[in-house]
């Protein structure tokens with residue numbers, strides 16, 4: 001159990017990765033209770049952001065699926081490196097302006113574009129009605 005006495009904080013605990021929020025500690029210590037209350041609020045905000053991100057991702061994949069079908073019909077390759085480079089530069093700027101570590105945005109873009117290209121390849125091979 002985390003020692004949340006006056007002389008200790010979470011960073012000095014050696015079981016930081018196993019410690020769950022503890023209602024009994026919150027009842028016994030007003031400082032813990034305050035932290036738990038704020039964490040609960042913040043988690044609500046995190047849930048809202050996660051829901052928005054997932055909804056936006058679904059929207060993005062709808063657009064890219066349409067691009068994939070059009071590319072396959074027109075005989076274009078699934079990948080467009082120039083477009084990817086322009087996106088990377090633009091999103092880097094967005095991340096920096098938003099105060100986000102650009103490596104987080106780079107990981108996101110890498111993941112999502114790789115998945116889109118995999119689906120485009122699938123569409124190109126199996127056809128637009130394949131459920132890729």
Ligand SMILES: C=C(O[C@@H]1C=C(C(=O)O)C=C[C@H]1O)C(=O)O
Pocket residue numbers: 064067078079080081083084087112113116117120
């Ligand atoms: C969606 C496209 O296809 C691929 C996927 C991209 C993406 O997910 O943003 C960008 C470029 C392409 O490599 C596209 O060409 O616009």
